[in-house]
Every structure is written in structure tokens, then in C-alpha cells.
Amino acid sequence: MAGPGGLASDPVVVVGAGLTGGLIALALARLGLTVIQVAPPSQESDASAFGASVTGATATALSYGSLSPGTTGRAWRNLERLHGTLGWTACGLKLHDRGWLGRRLTLPASRVDGPTLMAALPRALAAAGVRQRPALVQGLEAGAAGGWRLRLLDLPPTNQRQRPQGEPQGEPERWKPPLAASILEARQVVLAAGAGCLDLWPPLARQLGISWAGVLALETNPGNNPWLGQVARGRLVLTQQEQRLGLEDQAGWLAEERWIVDASAAPWGPKGVLLGQISLVRPLDGTRQAPDPARMEERLRQGLQGWDPQLAALVGPYRQIPVAFGRQGRALVGPVPGAPGLWSFTGFRSPFSTAPTQAAQLAQSLTASLTNQVQPNRRRTKQTDQNK
Numbered sequence: 064m065a066g067p068g069g070l071a072s073d074p075v076v077v078v079g080a081g082l083t084g085g086l087i088a089l090a091l092a093r094l095g096l097t098v099i100q101v102a103p104p105s106q107e108s109d110a111s112a113f114g115a116s117v118t119g120a121t122a123t124a125l126s127y128g129s130l131s132p133g134t135t136g137r138a139w140r141n142l143e144r145l146h147g148t149l150g151w152t153a154c155g156l157k158l159h160d161r162g163w164l165g166r167r168l169t170l171p172a173s174r175v176d177g178p179t180l181m182a183a184l185p186r187a188l189a190a191a192g193v194r195q196r197p198a199l200v201q202g203l204e205a206g207a208a209g210g211w212r213l214r215l216l217d218l219p220p221t222n223q224r225q226r227p228q229g230e231p232q233g234e235p236e237r238w239k240p241p242l243a244a245s246i247l248e249a250r251q252v253v254l255a256a257g258a259g260c261l262d263l264w265p266p267l268a269r270q271l272g273i274s275w276a277g278v279l280a281l282e283t284n285p286g287n288n289p290w291l292g293q294v295a296r297g298r299l300v301l302t303q304q305e306q307r308l309g310l311e312d313q314a315g316w317l318a319e320e321r322w323i324v325d326a327s328a329a330p331w332g333p334k335g336v337l338l339g340q341i342s343l344v345r346p347l348d349g350t351r352q353a354p355d356p357a358r359m360e361e362r363l364r365q366g367l368q369g370w371d372p373q374l375a376a377l378v379g380p381y382r383q384i385p386v387a388f389g390r391q392g393r394a395l396v397g398p399v400p401g402a403p404g405l406w407s408f409t410g411f412r413s414p415f416s417t418a419p420t421q422a423a424q425l426a427q428s429l430t431a432s433l434t435n436q437v438q439p440n441r442r443r444t445k446q447t448d449q450n451k
């Protein structure tokens with residue numbers, strides 16, 4: 064395929080298929096680059112068929128997806144004009160910690176529904192020409208002749224995930240589709256794998272941290288509560304000040320783990336509700352182990368108790384996921400220092416507000432860098448021709 068400068072372009076590999084991976088892959092494809100997106104299948108029901116070591120769980124699917132106050136949603140409306148519905152919607156916002164006024168006043172807001180976005184992205188990417196490769200990147204190494212080598216664990220396509228006829232039966236739940244190892248080589252690689260970026264390129268830990276976010280995730284809103292009634296009308300129910308951001312700011316100075324609960328609620332998928340959220344940050348000592356979910360759920364419910372005891376007691380599954388954040392509130396958008404051809408697109412503070420625009424800008428920078436690599440070669444060729 065023709066790339067920038069009219070040269071046949073190597074594909075750009077994007078690692079990750081959540082919000083950031085989806086947006087940067089679409090932006091690169093829009094500029095005419097050949098894009099391969101590598102990530103495990105995003106639907107957990109699908110990924111779970113491969114066993115616990117390969118999951119496609121994303122922070123995006125569990126997110127409230129709210130846009131910061133004052134963000135118009137124009138970038139999302141533009142994306143939807145190009146790619147079809149992605150789950151953006153204007154909605155009301157209730158600030159429940161503002162007492163009587165909070166109950167009376169509905170502020171204008173907007174959000175992107177995580178499950179809707181995750182369901183829509185594969186189709187939008189395919190239509191934009193992005194090749195989606197279902198695989199886990201197990202390692203990333205600089206190639207001997209420049210560029211990058213990605214060690215992949217490939218997952219078979221959906222239609223090959225059934226136990227083949229005639230194979231010995233045994234316990235059906237023990238059967239796992241076969242996985243295959245392979246190598247993918249590329250000159251340009253974009254890390255948009257959320258918390259997974261740190262495993263892929265550990266030096267990013269100087270600028271990137273991880274918090275664990277947990278919520279009660281109910282597929283059906285049980286109603287019978289004024290706040291749940293607001294959520295059923297598509298509204299966000301938040302507090303005036305999100306505490307998570309303050310906690311992330313302190314990450315560099317923490318001597319021990321700390322958590323806070325932002326007591327809030329949001330619509331989730333067509334009928335569900337997310338209640339939360341607890342955020343846990345550890346000292347930046349490289350610990351990646353997931354916190355004990357039972358402890359986290361208990362803390363979350365204690366935090367909700369102060370807001371509304373009925374919500375704190377709701378029966379529903381607790382789910383948690385790591386979220387990458389840039390230290391000092393700065394997202395990592397651009398070339399990775401000391402690693403030519405490696406780019407990062409992660410660590411956003413309010414990614415639903417800022418990542419659409421930043422994706423377009425990073426795609427421009429990456430394309431410009433390719434064009435600059437091409438131009439000197441062309442000039443050199445021209446000079447050589449003249450010398451003949």
C-alpha cells in the first residue's frame with residue numbers, strides 16, 4: 064500500500080484495543096498508513112476461553128466514559144460521522160454532594176458508553192482498513208537491523224475456537240483452543256496497551272503509574288432508589304470533585320498503598336449501572352500484583368455507605384481493573400526516548416475528553432517522521448543521480 068511520500072509503507076503496529084488503541088489506529092489509518100492492531104479479543108467472554116493468562120479485559124469497558132465539564136463532544140461527533148456510532152451521548156449530570164441544589168439541578172454533560180464503544184470499534188476499525196490480529200504481545204525487542212520484533216502468542220480466529228470433531232472428549236471446560244507463538248516485525252510500534260505498556264517497555268515506569276479501579280457492575284439497573292432512577296434516565300451521578308486525581312498526584316511520595324472512594328454512579332450498556340469507584344494507588348516501587356478483590360469490595364461498600372446505605376448493600380458483582388496514569392498528570396504521547404520507532408499513547412488523565420484530539424495529533428507526528436525519513440533518502444538518491 065502507498066504510504067506517506069508515495070513509498071510503499073511498512074505497517075505501523077498498534078498494541079492495545081481499548082479506547083487509546085482504537086483511537087490511534089483509526090487516526091493512523093485515516094492518514095493512509097497501513098495499520099495492524101494487536102490485542103487479545105476485547106470481549107471477556109471470548110477471551111476467557113483461552114484461560115486466565117490471556118484476557119482481553121479493558122478499563123474502557125468498565126469506564127464511566129464521562130467527558131470533563133466544558134468538553135463539547137465535538138471530537139466524538141466527528142469520529143461518529145466518519146466511523147458510525149461509537150457510544151457518545153449528551154446526558155445530564157447530578158452532583159449528589161451538593162444537597163438540595165444537587166438534587167434539583169441537572170447540569171449538561173456527555174459521556175461515551177464503554178460497552179457500546181468496545182462493541183463498535185472492531186467494525187469501525189475493519190471498515191477503516193485496520194488489520195486486527197488477536198494476539199498477546201509477550202515481548203518487545205529492538206531488531207538487529209533496526210525496527211522492532213514483537214513476540215506474539217496468537218489466538219485462533221473465532222470460528223476455530225470450538226473443540227474439533229473427533230478429538231478425545233474429556234472434561235469440556237478443560238479444553239482450550241491451541242495457541243501459537245510467532246514473531247511480528249515492524250519499524251513503527253505504538254504502545255496503547257493501558258497498564259500493559261509497563262510490561263512491554265518497563266522504562267516507561269519513570270513517567271507512568273498504575274492505579275486499580277473497582278466498581279460494582281450491575282447488568283440491570285434495579286431502580287427503586289432516586290439515584291438509580293437518575294442513572295436509568297441516562298444521567299451521571301457524581302461528586303463535585305473527583306478524589307482519584309489527587310491520589311494519583313501523590314503517587315510519587317506514597318510510603319504505603321492508599322485508596323479513596325469516589326461515590327458515584329453511571330449508566331453502563333443498555334440497561335446496566337456502574338457504582339463506585341474505588342481507586343487504589345501503591346508506592347511506585349514496581350508492584351503490579353492485583354489487590355485482593357474481597358478487601359477492595361469491602362472498602363468500596365464502606366465508601367458508598369456514607370452516601371447511600373441502600374446502594375452500599377446492593378447485590379452485584381465487584382470488578383476491578385488497572386488503569387495507567389501519567390505521573391504529574393502528563394499523558395505519554397509521542398516517541399519513546401532512546402527507542403527509535405517506538406511511540407507511546409497512554410496515561411491520560413481524562414482520556415474520553417482528550418484522547419480523540421491527541422490521537423489525531425500523534426498520527427500526524429508519526430506520519431511526518433516517516434516522511435522525514437523518506438525525504439533525505441530521496442534527496443540522496445537525486446544527488447547520486449546528478450553525480451552520474
Ligand SMILES: Cc1cc2nc3c(=O)[nH]c(=O)nc-3n(C[C@H](O)[C@H](O)[C@H](O)COP(=O)(O)OP(=O)(O)OC[C@H]3O[C@@H](n4cnc5c(N)ncnc54)[C@H](O)[C@@H]3O)c2cc1C
Pocket residue numbers: 078079080081082083084101102103105118119120121122123124125126127128129130198199200201255256257258259260262263276277278339340384386387409410411412413414415416
Ligand atoms: C471505573 C472507571 C471509571 C472511569 N471513568 C472515566 C471517566 O469518566 N472519564 C474518563 O475519561 N476516563 C475514565 N476512566 C479511565 C478510562 O476508562 C481509562 O483510562 C481508559 O479507558 C484506558 O484506555 P486504554 O486504551 O489506555 O486501556 P484499556 O482500555 O485497559 O485497554 C488496554 C488494551 O491493551 C491490551 N493489552 C494489554 N497488554 C497487552 C499485551 N501485552 N499485548 C497485547 N495487548 C495488550 C488489552 O487487551 C486492551 O485491549 C475510568 C476507568 C474506570 C476503570
